[in-house]
Amino acid sequence: MPNNKNITLFSHLLVWFVLFSMPYFLSYGQEQEMDRIKAHFWIPLCFSVIIFYSNYFVLVDRFLFPKKMLQFVTINTVMIMLFLLLKEYIEDTYFKEIAEKRLINSNRVEPPFKMAVYIQVLSYMAPLLFSIALKTTKRWIKTEAERKEAANIKLQSELQHLHYQLQPHFFFNSLNNIYAMVDLSPDQAKTSIHSLSKLMRYMLYETNVETILLSKEIDFMKRYIELMKLRVSDKTVVNYSFPVKETGIKIAPLLFISLIENAFKHGVSASKESLITIDMTQDDHKIRFVIDNNNYPKQTDDKSGSGIGLQNLVKRLELLYPQKHEFKTFLKNDRFLVTLEIETN
Incomplete structure (x- = not known):
């Protein structure tokens, strides 16, 4: 200043x-x-x-x-x-x-007296009009800066709200899964609780930033997938592929986890064979994330979750990557396909 x-x-x-x-x-x-x-x-x-x-x-x-x-x-x-x-x-x-x-x-x-007066009046009007123009421009710049600051504060508040909303949702769903294992496999339940503690530590202490390394987010997703695999039967096959090379690319944290949650929630059956395929590719600054899974409609008496994860994701994408993302879902031949592409630069 x-x-x-x-x-x-x-x-x-x-x-x-x-x-x-x-x-x-x-x-x-x-x-x-x-x-x-x-x-x-x-x-x-x-x-x-x-x-x-x-x-x-x-x-x-x-x-x-x-x-x-x-x-x-x-x-x-x-x-x-x-x-x-x-x-x-x-x-x-x-x-x-x-x-x-x-x-x-x-x-x-x-020149006539009236003409001389007219010219002098115009000469005094110039600084008057210039002061108005300058002051109006200055006021507009200040107003525009305040509007952008207010919009940015609103954006940050909304993103923070969505972030805090996602954590209990994730924790609630994970506890539901572990609860289902307690009677059937206590050892697996113990292992799951230990894995969940590591995941929650990541969510609580490492994701309170605007962007995070893609490699860290990939590690988090791998841990979560392995945790979820503990609760599914042998009839479910889970295949996943993520970029291995460290590129230094950063992305908003916890964008993909809702899609993986959704795949395990709606793509797994206790009595039928199920296949979940998760694939992430990265080309320069463009990330493409694809999940392909069976579609088993949720039962009306199933109260696990409330659909908040995908709603949260859509809002966050609109706020964080306007005009820089493409999110699509397809349902074909009892297979549910989700694609998400994000430009990170």
Whole structure:
């Protein structure tokens, strides 16, 4: 902020220095009449400075923006008329010989009085209009910055809400799966609890960031898949493939886990053969994630989960990767196919 103020102050000083110096430099090398420069250039410029800064610092904010147009126009009209009269008084009192000398040495016809006044009024209108334009632009930039900041705060709040919403959902579903194993296989239940603790540690302490290395997210998904495989029967086959090479690519955390959860929830049957295929490929900055599984409709009395995972995913994709993702689902021949493509750059 101090640097911006210094730049603004320097810019204002530079502009006025150029304007005040211009008459002098334009007549450089010629016979210069300093009294003429003072009377016809510097004094009107001083009045222009007053008009500009009185509007820039006071009148525009106090009257124009609150839409007190009558007061704004009246004050500026009175100020301009006062400066016109004051300019005439100063010229007649202190620079009278300039006008007499010009009439003696020149055959030019002086412009009509009304035309001269009109030109002077226009010259005073210029700093007035420029101050309005500058102040309006500054206000628009400030408003736009505040709007973007508010939108960013809203975005971060919504993303944080979705993130916190996902954690209990994930934990609830995982506990349901472990609960089903307690009576049938206590040892597997113990192993699952240990694996779940590692997964929750990752979710609680490593995912509170905007982006995370894709390799870490892949490790998390592999652990989760292995955890889920403990609860399915031998009739279920789970195949998965992930990129092995470390590329340094980062992605928003916990984007794919809902899709894997959904595959195990709706793609596994206790009595029928089931196949879940999970495949992730990465080409430059583009990630493609595909899950293909059987489709076994959820029973009406099954209360595990509430469908919040996929809804959460859709909202997060819209917020995090607008115009940079493609999410599709297909149902064909009792197979459910999900594809998700994300541009990470």
